[in-house]
């Protein structure tokens with residue numbers, strides 16, 4: 001049985017992805033890393049104040065899984081704030097609600113979450129080239145790191 005990664009659905013990526021406490025020398029600064037889906041869990045539950053079941057539906061995960069993601073997110077935030085650590089938001093197993101793609105001939109198009117999960121695009125719909133890439137949201141230096149999808153075999157983006 002292959003391990004099937006579970007893609008969480010995310011429709012918001014924070015613009016600011018690094019937070020640093022004041023007056024701590026960088027040599028003594030430690031960091032917690034919040035994944036994008038953990039940030040989304042906090043946003044849905046604590047900012048939008050949705051009910052947990054609904055949050056799970058919005059992220060395409062069960063209520064139990066949502067509770068676990070949320071618990072981990074809150075624990076990390078508390079650790080950072082109370083112990084004076086920096087917070088970095090990056091990575092995770094998620095897909096945007098809509099992912100924009102570009103081919104190497106410059107065509108761009110949008111691919112909805114359900115299609116990304118079930119049959120991700122392999123060719124440009126306009127010119128049929130297989131040289132296509134997802135376009136990551138601005139502000140995240142993920143091009144160098146291989147994207148928000150962790151590489152666990154299968155397709156590389």
Ligand SMILES: [Zn+2]
Pocket residue numbers: 103104105106107124125126127128129
């Ligand atoms: Zn094209």
